[in-house]
Amino acid sequence: MRFVDEYRDPAKARALARQIASLCEPGRTYKLMEVCGGHTHTIYKHGLEAYLPEAVSLVHGPGCPVCVIPMGRVDDAIAIASQPGVTMATFGDLMRVPGRRGSFLDAKAKGADIRMVYSPLDALRLARELPDRQVVFMAIGFETTAPSTAVTVLRAQAEGVRNFSVFCNHVTIIPPLRAILSSAEVALDGFIGPGHVSAVIGCRPYEVIAREHQKPVVVTGFEPLDVLQAVYMLMRQLSERRAAVENQYSRVVSWEGNPAALQVIDQTMELRPSFEWRGLGDIPYSALKLRSRYAAFDAEERFEVPGARVADPRACQCGQVLRGLIQPWQCRVFAKACTPERPIGTCMVSSEGACAAYYNFGRRHRQAQKAGQR
Amino acid sequence: MCLGIPCQVDEVAADQPQTAWVDVGGARRKVSIALLDDEQVVPGDWVLVHVGFALCKLDEAEAQATLELLEGMAKAYQDELAALARSDIA
Numbered sequence A: 001m002r003f004v005d006e007y008r009d010p011a012k013a014r015a016l017a018r019q020i021a022s023l024c025e026p027g028r029t030y031k032l033m034e035v036c037g038g039h040t041h042t043i044y045k046h047g048l049e050a051y052l053p054e055a056v057s058l059v060h061g062p063g064c065p066v067c068v069i070p071m072g073r074v075d076d077a078i079a080i081a082s083q084p085g086v087t088m089a090t091f092g093d094l095m096r097v098p099g100r101r102g103s104f105l106d107a108k109a110k111g112a113d114i115r116m117v118y119s120p121l122d123a124l125r126l127a128r129e130l131p132d133r134q135v136v137f138m139a140i141g142f143e144t145t146a147p148s149t150a151v152t153v154l155r156a157q158a159e160g161v162r163n164f165s166v167f168c169n170h171v172t173i174i175p176p177l178r179a180i181l182s183s184a185e186v187a188l189d190g191f192i193g194p195g196h197v198s199a200v201i202g203c204r205p206y207e208v209i210a211r212e213h214q215k216p217v218v219v220t221g222f223e224p225l226d227v228l229q230a231v232y233m234l235m236r237q238l239s240e241r242r243a244a245v246e247n248q249y250s251r252v253v254s255w256e257g258n259p260a261a262l263q264v265i266d267q268t269m270e271l272r273p274s275f276e277w278r279g280l281g282d283i284p285y286s287a288l289k290l291r292s293r294y295a296a297f298d299a300e301e302r303f304e305v306p307g308a309r310v311a312d313p314r315a316c317q318c319g320q321v322l323r324g325l326i327q328p329w330q331c332r333v334f335a336k337a338c339t340p341e342r343p344i345g346t347c348m349v350s351s352e353g354a355c356a357a358y359y360n361f362g363r364r365h366r367q368a369q370k371a372g373q374r
Numbered sequence B: 001m002c003l004g005i006p007c008q009v010d011e012v013a014a015d016q017p018q019t020a021w022v023d024v025g026g027a028r029r030k031v032s033i034a035l036l037d038d039e040q041v042v043p044g045d046w047v048l049v050h051v052g053f054a055l056c057k058l059d060e061a062e063a064q065a066t067l068e069l070l071e072g073m074a075k076a077y078q079d080e081l082a083a084l085a086r087s088d089i090a
């Protein structure tokens, strides 16, 4: 885009940083949660923490879909993929996510037909090309991705593609935020709201967080200055004792979201009464499944699915990272037993996971920052 | 997978409904515009593409406005700084 350079101007970043500092009340500390893994990535990549006063800390939230998928669902997906005649299509990010007996990558090495796709429409194309196989799309993602799955199901139905189904793991963004606030394990002061999911749902759904939990939310873009501006807007609300939903990302996000996208989700999917999240446990009405009239495209209807609950490995502290209780480098196995090549937990898998982002970029900035403080 | 890529629409596919050709760093790619339902997509439009679907149009004027807001803030602060530099507090 034309304006990208301006969104990275260090002089503007420093000016914003000074304004943020000027809003800090003496003796008070601030904890802001960036919900989305894309923001975590921006923060570490550009070393944004170095621009913030010591009183302001950023904690990472549950907004990376790869990070929150529980082990049991990975096992279920691998069980489906291992059945004869099945071809599983999945986003590349998921290939390394560990299940109890290994990842998709391991299952593939053992002979399962697992293919990486960029889009659910690629999975549908595979189904057309492989009429003798059952092609299952491993659907994950928040409301950002759910409409694409929905359109693909509708397309499969319209075209009469019978060997295509979806293993639906779509989740919704508001319930985990409320769960984190209600658990009161960590005292958060506000949220840097996710950008792209809000292109679909709009800003309105966050009002419940401002109203019922009295926490400000600023929906935010992904450039470094977007994130700093969001911090400034949150700090301004806090200094004015306000809790409202504000839109920093209005060049992309509208207040009402994308009605066509919301409509196709509603047409094809309904909320599950409960769904397990990695590190957060069961959260009521927090995930989507296909409506019964699309059962023919529902892998959970078509295949035997074990559905077992699997506890996370003992060494894994992803749950605490995802709830903002610890920072990646505080996990015992970080960068030792757990690396992007051999992840123990999910947060190390996707480049949007907090541990992977910190592993790839953050350490350098943090060391520089520490050196600067000496 | 969660990323959205801003792309400029080259052409709306004549032979395929709800599909457009976009330019991604010089390469032409097909994306679905099914989620833009009621919005007329025309060549030259910017869209945010996620997993092969245009999620929304990007408004360049809005992008400019956000930028000016930032510039305005930076200026306000720089004015303040300049004023401070001129002052001489004992």
Ligand code: SF4
Pocket: A315, A316, A317, A318, A319, A321, A328, A331, A332, A333, A334, A335, A338, A339, A343, A344, A345, A346, A347, A348, A349, A355
């Ligand atoms: S270092 Fe690995 S195990 Fe620890 S929290 Fe991060 S991803 Fe999870």
